[in-house]
Amino acid sequence: MATKKNMTNTALVSLTNKPLDKPTTLSDSGGLAARATPAKDGKGNNVLWIFRYRMGGRETPQRTIVFGKYPDLKLAGAREKRERCKVWIADGKDPKTQLELELSKAVKPLTVAEVLDNWISEYANGKRVNASKHKQQFERWIVPHLGSLPLAEIKKPHWIAALKKRSQKYPVAAGYVLRNLQQALKWCAKSGHEFDRSVFDIDLDDIGAKHQAKRSQRLVEDDSWQRLIDLLKWIEAGEMLPYYKNLLILLITFGARTQELRLATTKEFNFETGVWTVPAEHNKTQAKDQARGDSGEIKRPIPDSIKPLLVALCEANKGGYLLGEFKEPTAVSAWGGNIWKKLGHEQKWRLHDLRRTVATGLNDLGVAPHVVESLLGHSIQGVAGIYNRSHYLPEKRQALELWCNRLDELLSGEDCNVFLLRASNDKRS
Secondary structure, eight states: OOOOOOOOHHHHHHHHHSOOSSOEEEEOSTTEEEEEEOOTTSSSOEEEEEEEEOSSSTTSOOEEEEEEEETTSOHHHHHHHHHHHHHHHHTTOOHHHHHHHHHHHHHSOOBHHHHHHHHIIIIIHHHOTTHHHHHHHHHHHTHHHHTTSBGGGOOHHHHHHHHHHHHTTOHHHHHHHHHHHHHHHHHHHHTTOOOOGGGGGOOHHHHTOOOOOOOOOOSOOSSOOHHHHHHHHHHHHTOSOHHHHHHHHHHHHHOOOHHHHHSOBGGGEETTTTEEEEOGGGOTTHHHHHHTTOOOOEEEEOOTTTHHHHHHHHHHTTTSBTTSSOOOHHHHHHHHTTHHHHTTOSSOOOTTHHHHHHHHHHHHTTOOHHHHHHHHTOOOOHHHHHHOOOOOHHHHHHHHHHHHHHHHHHHHOTTSOOGGGSOOOOOOO
């Protein structure tokens, strides 16, 4: 229904010029009015646009905003502001606050650095496990060249030039930074900020970037488990820091993500129930799981063979990190990325490939795929993921016991007391 227009431009001109002894108000509909006060110099009255509103029912106090001065702000412009304010009120937002925000943006344009910082602090820190890495890359690739400039003035050539400064040396990282930049700006667009959208047209070829090579390695094959045996024997020899030895043992046992163990604390392990509960904030698929109504936690039974090691670690590091200290993901990844060389393997593999190894091994042992997926902490897709909230603890316990027995056999036969049964308190040799 159209707003009834009670005010006219003619009436406003008259209000501005006619002699006044006291302040006079000329009302339009919807809370809008023009308030005139006698001019001290006698050269016309001062006319201000005011808007009266309430944030609740009539029992709530009336509030007033000054939109601006007439004739600087015309009747049509004042009515447009009134309609925007009514939309904000319907959304539960105070028009005064919203107008102040708009003014602050106009006075101080949002810079590129501010946009990227806002995305990191307000989105990535809660949604991305590598948020700190994203921030570091922005600070190296984007901020030194464009950070202080207003976002609204940056065009496609500016982004390309900034990214090209390092892309020749780091072509894979360049693509990673570009994708995160575009995602940050999409988030910015949802917040109502205006900027040149051609940044979304930039592709890898524009900046000389490359896709990361896909590596999908498993240490077990249909005809040979030799690479996994090599790794088990190398771990048994123990020529490494205890941190990494324990990390490898637990990665191979549970098929967990590296970050789940890097960040694991002793309070996550309940030896009475025999369950390791990975908190939602350590789970890579937390957002997907919680969107379906799950807690986002991953629950894994503790096999009997690994329990002594976990008990020893929890006692030694009570109240702290399970592995005794915190290590950055880059440090752990770099260390794990060289194991294949030390073992003399021809094909490169990394720590994440141990998850694929566990998954393949469990499937070869006849464990049901849905149990394997749940054990790995994958988000179950489709109808099953929506309606099935089971953690499959009995099935996962049976699968892990079967897997640990298989590891024992691979290392030194069924009659051997293998490393998985012992707590590791080794010194670096």
